Amino acid sequence: MHLARFPRVRLFPTPTPLEKLENLTRHLGGPEIWIKRDDCTVVATGGNKIRKLEWLVGEARAQGADHLITQGAVQSNHVRQTAAVARRFGMKCTALLERRVGTNDRDYLNSGNVLLDRMFGCAIEYRPPGLDMNAEAVAKGEALRAEGAKPYVIPGGGSNRVGSLGYVSCAQELVQQADEMDLHVDRLVTATGSAGTHAGLLVGLQGCNAGIPVLGIGVRNPKDRQEAAVHSLAEATADYVGVRGGIPRATVDANCDYIGPGYGQPTDGMKEAVLMLARLEGLLLDPVYSGKAMAGLIDLIRKGKFDKNERVVFLHTGGQAGLFGYTGMFEHAMEQTG
Numbered sequence: 001m002h003l004a005r006f007p008r009v010r011l012f013p014t015p016t017p018l019e020k021l022e023n024l025t026r027h028l029g030g031p032e033i034w035i036k037r038d039d040c041t042v043v044a045t046g047g048n049k050i051r052k053l054e055w056l057v058g059e060a061r062a063q064g065a066d067h068l069i070t071q072g073a074v075q076s077n078h079v080r081q082t083a084a085v086a087r088r089f090g091m092k093c094t095a096l097l098e099r100r101v102g103t104n105d106r107d108y109l110n111s112g113n114v115l116l117d118r119m120f121g122c123a124i125e126y127r128p129p130g131l132d133m134n135a136e137a138v139a140k141g142e143a144l145r146a147e148g149a150k151p152y153v154i155p156g157g158g159s160n161r162v163g164s165l166g167y168v169s170c171a172q173e174l175v176q177q178a179d180e181m182d183l184h185v186d187r188l189v190t191a192t193g194s195a196g197t198h199a200g201l202l203v204g205l206q207g208c209n210a211g212i213p214v215l216g217i218g219v220r221n222p223k224d225r226q227e228a229a230v231h232s233l234a235e236a237t238a239d240y241v242g243v244r245g246g247i248p249r250a251t252v253d254a255n256c257d258y259i260g261p262g263y264g265q266p267t268d269g270m271k272e273a274v275l276m277l278a279r280l281e282g283l284l285l286d287p288v289y290s291g292k293a294m295a296g297l298i299d300l301i302r303k304g305k306f307d308k309n310e311r312v313v314f315l316h317t318g319g320q321a322g323l324f325g326y327t328g329m330f331e332h333a334m335e336q337t338g
């Protein structure tokens, strides 16, 4: 793999920290849990979309674009990160927000990521749930082009073969970082949503023959659909970067048992995980992705699915700004648990 062939902008210093979670490891009695801090990608409170945007905005600039268009749920971390990066490069940003989570909660609708989108001067349009949101974004791009803009349309979550390069590159970074620390990594665990993170990691790890399996914890789709989405994007990305032989379907592993009632809907496990990491490690997870992924990891550990001597790296994909879209729910959870 030779990623320098593709246009890129640089947005944050690498490598992001790789740290041992001593207290959580002790609390759960093994395996050894480490965390890769992709919440520390600097721009606009950070998160995994910043890695993808390095390549997406690189391509947008190479094409002479002056306006980024993207889409997501109301509390989308991806939209917030895209809106910020657009400003950094003097571009406009238009976001289509899908009312995917049925709630009238004031903080959900106005605070957290939505507040930050507005601070970055992002033009927001709302859409009802259930539309083909990527098609909506393409149509919006065409409308802006007709008005004289030079649009660049980024799919939801930045998940296409260009955005996935961010996680091909992250996999290379992690392997090199672990090697320098003499750290043998047995498994990588990540939240998996629009699939670009999971797919990019599989391609990057395969491309460096790392032999590190990836477990994705789903936040939206049933297992079959999630694995199919990750596999098809991984194949497209492998082809794009020239990883020969493709990505075997059997290496795509998504556990979708921790979604609860649906995307962005709180679960007891998520609340427990967010509070556990806050109180044991002084670390902030988010309610939609990393909180549910950590809830999955904790539950699977309790069920004995990991060897006590294994070393697991949890990829922290960010999203803390989303906590402020869910304040009432956490206030309630803390009243219950003290």
Ligand SMILES: *Cc1c(COP(=O)(O)O)cnc(C)c1O
Pocket: 047, 048, 049, 077, 078, 157, 159, 191, 192, 193, 194, 195, 196, 197, 198, 286, 289, 290, 317, 318, 319, 320
């Ligand atoms: C988008 C997002 C994810 C999921 O990443 P995908 O590439 O969409 O699968 C995980 N965590 C956070 C905080 C996110 O914002």
